Amino acid sequence: MLKWIRRGILLSLIALIGLACLLIPDRVNPSDQLQQVQTEMSLASLVQDLSADQIDLTSQTATIRLRTGRFNQYLKSLIGQLGSRPLNETAYSLEGDYLRLQTPVQLGPIESKLDMEFSVSVVNQHLVLRAVHARLGKMPLPTSLVLSLIKGQLIKGNPDLVVDQSDIQLSLTSRPFEIREVSITDGEATFVIGLQTN
Secondary structure, eight states, X not given: OHHHXXXXXXXXXXXXXXXXXXXXXXXXXXXXXXXXXXOOOOHHHHHHTOOGGXXXXXXXXXXXXXXXXXXXXXXHHXXXXXXXXXXXXXXXXXXXXXXXXXXXXXXXXXXXXXEEEEEXXXXXXXXXXXXXXXXXXXXXXXXHHHHHHHHHHHHTTOTTEEEOSSEEEEEXXXXXXEXXXXXXXXXXXXXXXXXXXX
């Protein structure tokens, strides 16, 4: 009887390892990583390129809409200031109503990726990324577990970055313009910016 129990445990363990090997392997396309974006675009240059219909003079705000390519150019200038290697090796895209991040992960000999989707908002001059979905390769994971695991890597040497159980927050107080609102709809990011500089 003990022999059958051992075999059952061993077969279960082998099946679990085999399932993990099938679900976890995946990789981030290197050409999609932020470090491959050639040009940076600052918020100031985006504001300079505005047309008259994008500026509301009564509220002194401007509305900027960006698709994935231009969004990555702006993100490169924003993240480049942080100097974080994991953030530069991540692929960012706007998909539906979410910001999708794909980060390469090495699990021993297995190359995989951490694939997360975030909703985006601005609260008290902080860009707030609220984790909605997380996967390791094709395997779903709890977002709170993933954020607690990557917290140390993200905030190391980055005082403008805060990570808690469900959010990643980036301080926007040192930026030349006040970002009042950010939303993502149908793969397009919309920024509402106050035109009075600090």
